[in-house]
Amino acid sequence: MTAVTAGDRPAGERGARGLVELVFRARELSLVAAIAVLVLVTAAVNPNFLSGQGVKDIFLNTSILALLAVGQSLVVITRNIDLSVGSVVGLVAFSVGKFLAADPGGRGVVVALVFGVAIGAACGLLNGLLVSFCRVPALVVTLGTLYVIQGLDHYIAHGQQINAVDLPQALLNLGNEGVLGVPYLPIITVAVMLAVGYYLRSYPSGRDFYAIGSSPEAARLAGVPVRRRVLAAYLFSGALAGLAGVLWLARFGTVVADSARGWELLVVSAVVVGGVAIVGGVGTVYGAVLGALLLTTIGSALVVLKVNSFWQQALTGALLLLAITVDRVLAVRVTRLLRRRSVRHGA
């Protein structure tokens, strides 16, 4: 390394940084571009796609998935995974529905939200304790709780279903009305996304999540409370799944025991497509939400284009593979570039 003072920054270092930032921005930008192309093509074929109701539907459908993706991002950033979120949504949607239906007049939206978030948080706490303190691999733990919670859901449901007529109108309004034509659901999701995104970027404890995912060993040596943060990530993911469960109930009104069954994989796909590295340490909640939006838009577009729904799954899978491949290739390229840059400025 030459004895340059840090005042006159070497151009190569500058370039390296710009490049890395560009790569991360590029992920979000390319998602936006992909969504735009998809929307334009579909609208060209069938203009109904861009009708007020069509757009509203896409946002409503995205909201719940995106909310779960925000929670999942936090977990994945710490190099873990939460497969139980789909089951939690199902459990919360049904038990909150049952709870409200028992006394449709007296129990309001706030009580429902508190109840739902509490159930979700309890599930998250269980996951978090098992992963962070009992040191069981996250994949196994959350696969187990996926089935346990699903079983619990079926036990409570007993084959019954919750009907919209039994629910308080205020709750149904939450799922389908809005302010100034903008539905509540996307507003809630965007608010949560902005808050979490800001927290992760600007607070020391938020940076800890990235540190843990980037190098657990270094995090421990740097005095980061690794277990507490991992526990917090699961707690938060569970609580958001609880919120999503209440919103699911509000949106659809009629629920049976296995709402959101299989959604855990959709959520993980959204997160990975959104640029959160499955090995942790990298990614933003904005990307994850865009990933959710892209997956939902594909689903709606294929329906409008009258393509068999089988293709939706195949396309989601292909997108996932593409995202992971691009991540891998970019990571290798960027590392090589950074290394070359440091060598050039090294001794």
Place this chain on the structure above:
Amino acid sequence: MNDPGEVEAPRGPASGTAPPVLALRQVSKSFGAVRALRGVSLELFAGEAHALAGENGAGKSTLVKTLTGVHRPDEGEVLLDGRPVEFDGPAAAQEAGVAVIYQEPTLFPDLSVEENIFMGRQPRARFGRIDRRTVRREATELFRRLGVALDPARPARGLSIADQQLVEIAKALSREARVLIMDEPTAALSGNEVARLFSVVEALREHGCAVLFISHRLDEIFELCRSVTTLRDGAWVASEHISGLTPDDLVRRMVGRHLDTLYPKQETTPGEVALTVSRLTREGVFTDISFEVRRGEIVALAGLVGAGRSEVARAIFGVDRWDAGSVEVGGRRLPAGSPAAAMAAGLALVPEDRRQQGLVMDLSIERNIALTGLRSVRRGPVVSRAAERDRARDWATRLQLKFTRLGDAVNVLSGGNQQKVVLAKWLATDPAVLIVDEPTRGIDIGTKAEVHRLLSELAGRGIAVLMISSDLPEVLGMADRVLVMHEGRLTAEIARELATEESVMTAATGRAPEAAA
């Protein structure tokens, strides 16, 4: 064992009247039956660079981990400014101003350099937010003080080891560390990088920082440090000023042991050449390695950790590829990068890390022994349990393995017995050439003698043995010839009669042989 008496020892350099910033007093630490540190004392003074010398396994790393709160001493105390302290973790030691730079720094590759520096204690703005502007300014200022051009905003991924160490030093500086511990920081650096590191460390020391420096390169110790503490077998040997010492004095303090019946070496007459390695090179790892091993001969490959010995063994066995040169077993050339071909030619490798590479820890003893020879225990296409068991019983008896049932998982065995299982596994292939990498590391003294007896017997039966060992007495006690590696090259070949601890250590530390006593 405990014989630190032969070197007279002043009690640390008396630097004025201030108490040492950080000190160990009569510290002992055991891991199971292994006593890693026994009654070790050490004093670090402000503005002074102190070296820690000792062979591999002398307890240096344990000592560092005790100073930095990773281990807690079983006996004795850690003193900070003359007062006893108990660090209940690495964070507590950092809080107290103790910073460590490891050989391989631990950074967050995905985060920026400045985030790495301030992780865990970022400057705050209003509402507890991270004050990014201050982070940037302070990081820039730190690098200016260190006189290095690193962009604080770039990610840590892709930084050279030398630059990563500078980030670690910047971290230490930002914590206003009063003690800087460097555990073999120069092992992976080039000459220029070492010079830059030293100038930075020198500046810190002048600022009043206490420095503890660990290196296998004696010239570096003499260049940087004013005083030195030597450890041997976990025991304290001496703490003294460096000015009165010669490199040979230091080597003698590090190795001064005597040999005994631990090494039952049989006299053998070497037969024809079994293994020929010529001009073997793997770029950046080892260069131009040539030697041969004859039937009935035990050849030791000595050198310091990181000299490239295990890498040579792995290349010979075909685990890693080589870039140039050739390997011949019994006159037939081996293809590069094929363990299967190496095994077929009669090579066997007992690897360094038996838990990771040598054994399947959860599998039973018999299964582990049978792994290398599944073909010979087959009945038709199916592995025969009975044949597997017979073979395991046979080898267990021959190696005097201590076990309850052959069906027990190997992870319930002691380290020494695990090592016997690995040996059995490879001996069952009836090798012509046996390569053993650190055959007795971490096993008790009794089993160690048995392993030595076994190696000697095998050589007696005409097997060519290549033994990699960091245990000097073992090398001297067992080998017919000693090859010494230093930084990826063979630096010496010493016949049994001429091999002494001094001559081997001299070659291993890369000093000219004529300087040996």
